[in-house]
Every structure is written in structure tokens, then in C-alpha cells.
Amino acid sequence: MGKTLAEKIWEDHVVRSAQGEPDLLYIDLQLVHEVTSAQAFDGLRLAGRKVRRPDLTIATEDHNTPTLDILKPIADPVSKLQIDTLRNNAKEFGIRIHSLGDADQGVVHVVGPQLGITQPGMTIVCGDSHTSTHGAFGAIAFGIGTSEVEHVLATQTLPSSRPKTMAINVEGTLKTGVTAKDIILAIIAQIGTGGGQGYIIEYRGSAIRELSMEGRMTVCNMSIEAGARAGLIAPDQKTFDYIKGKPHAPEDFETAQKYWETLFTDSDANFDVEITLDGNTLEPFVTWGTNPGQGLPLNASVPNPADIKDSEERGAAERALEYMGLTAGTPLKKIAIDTVFLGSCTNGRIEDLRAAASVIEGKKIAPKLRMLVVPGSERVRQQAMKEGLDKVFLDFGAEWRNAGCSMCLGMNPDQLAVGERSASTSNRNFEGRQGKGGRTHLVSPLVAAATAIRGTLSSPADL
Amino acid sequence: MEKFVKHTGTAIPLRRSNVDTDQIIPAVYLKRVTRSGFEDGLFAAWRNDPEFVLNQPQYKSGTILVAGPEFGTGSSREHAVWALQNYGFKVVISSRFADIFRGNSLKGGLLTVILPQEAVEAIWTAIESDPTTSITVDLETRTVSYGSTTVAFELDDYTRWRLMEGLDDIGLTLKHTDAIDSFEAKRPAYKPKTLPIRI
Numbered sequence: 001m002g003k004t005l006a007e008k009i010w011e012d013h014v015v016r017s018a019q020g021e022p023d024l025l026y027i028d029l030q031l032v033h034e035v036t037s038a039q040a041f042d043g044l045r046l047a048g049r050k051v052r053r054p055d056l057t058i059a060t061e062d063h064n065t066p067t068l069d070i071l072k073p074i075a076d077p078v079s080k081l082q083i084d085t086l087r088n089n090a091k092e093f094g095i096r097i098h099s100l101g102d103a104d105q106g107v108v109h110v111v112g113p114q115l116g117i118t119q120p121g122m123t124i125v126c127g128d129s130h131t132s133t134h135g136a137f138g139a140i141a142f143g144i145g146t147s148e149v150e151h152v153l154a155t156q157t158l159p160s161s162r163p164k165t166m167a168i169n170v171e172g173t174l175k176t177g178v179t180a181k182d183i184i185l186a187i188i189a190q191i192g193t194g195g196g197q198g199y200i201i202e203y204r205g206s207a208i209r210e211l212s213m214e215g216r217m218t219v220c221n222m223s224i225e226a227g228a229r230a231g232l233i234a235p236d237q238k239t240f241d242y243i244k245g246k247p248h249a250p251e252d253f254e255t256a257q258k259y260w261e262t263l264f265t266d267s268d269a270n271f272d273v274e275i276t277l278d279g280n281t282l283e284p285f286v287t288w289g290t291n292p293g294q295g296l297p298l299n300a301s302v303p304n305p306a307d308i309k310d311s312e313e314r315g316a317a318e319r320a321l322e323y324m325g326l327t328a329g330t331p332l333k334k335i336a337i338d339t340v341f342l343g344s345c346t347n348g349r350i351e352d353l354r355a356a357a358s359v360i361e362g363k364k365i366a367p368k369l370r371m372l373v374v375p376g377s378e379r380v381r382q383q384a385m386k387e388g389l390d391k392v393f394l395d396f397g398a399e400w401r402n403a404g405c406s407m408c409l410g411m412n413p414d415q416l417a418v419g420e421r422s423a424s425t426s427n428r429n430f431e432g433r434q435g436k437g438g439r440t441h442l443v444s445p446l447v448a449a450a451t452a453i454r455g456t457l458s459s460p461a462d463l
Numbered sequence: 464m465e466k467f468v469k470h471t472g473t474a475i476p477l478r479r480s481n482v483d484t485d486q487i488i489p490a491v492y493l494k495r496v497t498r499s500g501f502e503d504g505l506f507a508a509w510r511n512d513p514e515f516v517l518n519q520p521q522y523k524s525g526t527i528l529v530a531g532p533e534f535g536t537g538s539s540r541e542h543a544v545w546a547l548q549n550y551g552f553k554v555v556i557s558s559r560f561a562d563i564f565r566g567n568s569l570k571g572g573l574l575t576v577i578l579p580q581e582a583v584e585a586i587w588t589a590i591e592s593d594p595t596t597s598i599t600v601d602l603e604t605r606t607v608s609y610g611s612t613t614v615a616f617e618l619d620d621y622t623r624w625r626l627m628e629g630l631d632d633i634g635l636t637l638k639h640t641d642a643i644d645s646f647e648a649k650r651p652a653y654k655p656k657t658l659p660i661r662i
Contacts, residue, residue, distance in 0.1 A: 038496035055658040129539040145541035145567035247661040256653035411490035430485040
């Protein structure tokens with residue numbers, strides 16, 4: 001019987017397997033950032049251990065960094081200590097680091113692909129759940145905790161039990177205005193926040209193949225929001241073209257590509273679960289609740305918890321509506337927004353900025369609304385400025401910031417105030433995720449841009 | 464890591480599903496570079512509410528958290544495990560845990576026990592009617608017991624052994640350095656390296 005893509009990659013990385021034990025998996029690349037690494041480096045020091053492969057490790061600063069005045073000392077002393085700790089650890093252990101102000105600083109999952117160090121057939125880990133982003137290249141990429149960060153630093157391996165496999169087939173052609181973000185929000189609404197638990201998801205089908213590499217990254221990025229261990233897409237010519245010419249593309253590209261071309265699911269392979277979604281009928285999607293599974297097409301209305309049969313889900317919906325300050329039956333398009341956030345590892349790449357800019361060009365921002373545009377990396381920022389996108393955003397009335405995680409996670413200075421409502425291109429609408437008491441609606445860059453013009457949740461078709 | 468063989472204590476009912484790691488500990492508390500002191504951030508937003516279960520005097524001394532399904536979704540922050548441990552929890556019981564949280568908990572010696580939702584409901588009922596109910600979680604027999612009820616749970620032999628011996632995963636892996644060496648010797652040359660830096 002044939003093998004799935006995930007099985008092929010997994011088997012290529014097993015260092016040791018023994019009955020009744022997890023496989024010892026070799027890790028091709030570890031990405032490091034300031035928030036989940038300090039205690040790992042401390043652990044190494046305490047045990048007198050070294051980093052086994054500094055040349056398979058790379059660090060950047062993103063979660064806890066400001067997006068304004070980045071070259072001034074960081075004002076918050078606790079944040080400053082965390083950043084300084086990463087810089088000192090990188091120096092002490094010989095790890096490459098891209099710090100604030102560096103051309104390759106940015107959100108860790110934007111930096112890897114743009115450097116060309118994210119490649120098909122790899123195993124990639126990072127102390128960040130959105131590591132699944134790199135699966136877009138046909139890699140097994142997953143988030144780990146700090147103990148595992150330390151384990152990989154020390155041994156370049158990770159004991160892992162083999163996940164099950166799930167295929168999600170999205171067939172058809174997306175309508176104008178429907179994007180990768182809408183695909184993944186619709187998937188999570190369908191299978192739930194725990195639907196992918198224990199699985200590696202492979203996204204397949206014509207609608208997925210049609211996506212650009214950046215769109216594929218958006219889909220894989222939110223695999224974790226469906227509870228999956230990882231999400232991936234088989235590499236194809238688009239993948240190879242995207243890597244070619246990047247700084248760390250293989251020197252012997254031909255040999256590498258020959259291997260990459262073997263990375264697909266065999267026609268006679270079996271998935272543990274298969275799910276199908278009709279790409280033709282998808283609509284722009286938004287979330288109304290406090291977990292990413294609580295989403296609906298933009299044309300729908302806020303659901304009535306009384307209509308939900310499952311008591312657990314009904315209770316969750318009631319709590320979500322209370323937290324979100326929403327009334328059942330309100331059309332989603334009538335919901336007024338205070339802040340629009342365009343950025344993050346989900347939607348902070350150049351195509352996302354271009355898409356939003358194409359909608360707002362020549363228009364003015366809705367009164368009293370604020371819009372933050374935060375490129376995913378300094379390279380993305382430079383590219384956008386070369387194309388004049390910064391000017392489009394500034395003329396519109398948006399704020400043009402430096403690269404970082406920014407308002408995605410309520411850790412750095414970019415946060416929502418209590419009761420403030422956002423339309424956000426990020427990945428989590430959890431209570432307080434973007435700042436204590438903040439209310440988040442997850443949207444695509446196109447919906448974010450249209451919303452910034454109209455002041456209520458909108459798609460470009462509403463303009 | 465401290466050995467875990469058996470724990471007896473009282474339990475706290477957290478009747479919520481989808482308790483994500485941003486609820487367990489919000490990002491703003493993640494700036495510390497130590498592994499301790501995170502208890503002040505545990506369920507920070509909810510603890511402002513005097514009605515929140517952790518603020519109720521009858522549950523003050525609980526060491527076992529009994530939560531709704533999909534506990535620990537979201538961010539990979541191990542700080543969520545540290546916050547629970549720093550607060551004094553030894554065990555979390557739920558019908559479903561998110562993968563990364565579960566992995567983190569079992570690495571760090573916080574025992575996460577998966578029970579069917581009906582069993583979770585039964586424990587909720589028991590500890591709500593009598594908050595002093597003593598619950599024993601026994602890794603040797605893989606059971607949770609209270610009053611006259613005993614429920615079995617599953618945990619793979621390897622993880623159970625590692626927890627009961629309090630073994631350090633890195634130490635275990637380093638015994639296989641030879642296997643890692645020979646794997647590395649066969650890695651293809653086209654695999655990317657971060658050093659030397661190419662621009």
C-alpha cells in the first residue's frame with residue numbers, strides 16, 4: 001500500500017524507533033524567539049549542555065517587540081530583559097539572530113520562508129503553535145513547548161508519537177473576494193477546534209492547488225486552530241519557483257528538486273479520515289465568538305444559542321455572545337468595528353498587504369476607526385514601500401508600523417482596550433487575546449480593508 | 464522532574480469548554496525568563512470575578528482541576544503548565560486536551576488525565592455537592608477514585624514509566640547519541656543550513 005505525504009516525511013526522519021516508545025525524530029530546523037526560549041537555554045546551562053546544531057537553528061525577535069520607535073531602548077524593563085536574554089543566549093550558544101532593526105527581523109514564520117530555509121520534506125519546529133505555517137512547503141512543521149525547545153537544542157531530535165493522517169479536500173474554484181483565509185475559517189467552523197486533534201492534515205484539491213504559496217501558508221498557519229498537530233500541502237512547481245533565488249535555496253537545486261518531486265501522497269495511500277469542502281460555494285467568512293470555530297459566512301447573522309443542540313456548545317455560545325457584546329440575530333454586517341488589524345503570521349505577507357491596498361486605494365478610512373498595518377517582516381515592509389503601499393495605507397488614514405506580531409497577541413504595546421472591537425487578519429479570537437477585554441472578529445485582508453472603509457464588517461462586494 | 468506516582472487531594476470544577484492557553488495565562492504574563500512565579504497570571508481575566516470558581520473559599524485548597532473538553536487549545540506556551548503547577552495543581556482532568564498542551568504537561572510532570580465526559584460530569588457533581596471530596600489519582604493503577612467510585616484512564620506505558628521515575632527526556636535521548644550521529648552522517652547535502660549566513 002502507498003504512503004501519505006506526511007508518512008513519507010516522517011519515515012525519512014526517524015532516528016530510532018522501538019516497540020512501545022515514541023519515535024525519535026530528527027529535526028531539520030528549529031526557529032527560536034524570545035518568549036519560549038529563555039528557560040530552555042537556562043536548562044542547557046544548568047546541565048552543562050551545548051546547542052548540538054547551531055547551523056540548524058535561527059532566532060528572531062517578534063512577539064514582545066514594539067512596532068514603533070524600534071531603535072530606541074524598549075520602554076518596559078521586563079520586555080527589555082526578555083529581548084536582551086535572547087540576544088545574550090544567541091551570542092553565548094552561537095546562534096544566528098535577526099534583531100530589531102535587522103533586514104531579516106520579523107515574525108518567525110514569515111522569516112523562515114522568505115530566507116528560503118523552509119523547504120519541502122523538512123521537519124521544522126518552533127516554540128510557537130503557528131509553526132504549522134511552514135507546512136505549505138510540504139514540510140512537517142509543528143509547535144512545541146519550552147521543554148521540547150530545550151530538547152531540540154540539545155539533541156536536534158524530538159521523541160514524538162506518530163500522528164494520524166487526515167485529508168481535507170477543497171475542490172472547485174473560489175469566487176472573487178474569497179481567499180485562503182476564508183477556506184481555513186470555513187474548515188475550522190466545520191470540524192471544530194478539536195477536530196484535528198492527533199492528526200496531521202494534508203490540504204488537497206483544486207482550490208488548494210490554485211492558491212499561491214502565501215495563500216497556502218495562510219491555510220496551513222491555522223491548522224492548529226482546528227487542533228491539528230500540523231498541516232501540509234504537497235509541493236509543486238509553485239513551491240519550487242518560490243524557493244528558487246531565495247538566499248538559502250539549495251546550491252544543488254536540481255538534486256533537491258528531484259527529491260521534492262517524490263513528496264506527494266501515493267494514489268493508493270489511505271488517510272485515517274477524509275473531509276471534503278466545496279470551494280465553489282465558499283463565501284467570505286468571519287468569526288462571531290471567542291474561539292476560531294465560531295465562524296459564519298459574512299452574510300449570516302449572529303447565531304441564537306437556543307438553536308444549538310449540544311449543551312456544551314450552547315453554553316460556550318452564550319458565554320461568547322456575552323463576552324463579545326453581541327445579540328443573537330444581528331446581521332454580522334451590522335457589527336461596528338473600532339480597530340482593524342492587518343498583519344500577523346497568518347496574513348502579514350506582501351500579497352496580503354497588496355490585496356488590502358487594492359481595496360482601499362484612493363478611499364478614506366471610516367470616521368473614528370483606527371487601522372494598524374503591520375508587515376510580517378522587515379523585508380515585507382521594504383518590499384511594500386518599494387511598491388508604494390505604505391503611501392496608500394497612510395493616505396487612507398491607516399498607521400504604517402514596523403514588523404512584529406503586534407496586535408495578534410496582546411503582549412507588546414499594540415493592544416485593544418476593554419470593550420474595543422476589532423476586525424483582525426490574525427488567527428485567534430480568544431477572550432482577551434488582543435488585549436484584556438478586547439473583542440476580536442477574525443477576517444481576511446480583503447474583509448479587513450472593506451471594513452476599514454465602511455466601519456462595519458464588510459466585504460469588497462459591499463463597497 | 465519530580466516523580467509522580469500517586470496524588471490525593473481535593474478538586475476544583477471548571478465547567479467551561481475550550482479553555483485556551485490565553486485564558487490559562489494571558490500573553491502579557493509571559494515576559495518572565497524564569498519557570499516560577501506564573502501563578503499570578505493563572506486565569507488572570509476570570510480571577511477578577513469573585514464568583515469565579517478559584518475565588519470560592521470552599522475550593523481554595525484544590526490541587527486537581529476538573530475542566531470541560533478541549534482544555535489547553537491555542538498557543539504552545541508551556542507557561543500555561545507552569546502557571547497551573549506554580550498555583551499548586553498536580554493533576555488536570557478533562558475529556559479532551561489540545562495536543563501541545565498535553566505534551567507540555569506530561570513533559571513537566573503535571574498529570575493530565577483523560578476521562579469520558581460522563582465521568583467528568585460525575586466528578587463535577589460530586590465535588591460541587593461536597594467540595595471536601597478527596598480524590599486519588601494513581602498512576603500505578605491508572606485510576607481516578609473518590610468515594611466508592613473508581614474510573615480507569617489510559618496513558619501509554621512509556622510516558623507512565625517516565626513520570627513515575629521522574630526521568631529527564633533529554634538524558635534519555637542522549638543515550639542514543641550514536642544513532643543521532645549516524646543519522647546525521649547520511650543527511651543529504653542540499654538540506655538547508657542557517658550558518659554561514661547567506662543574504
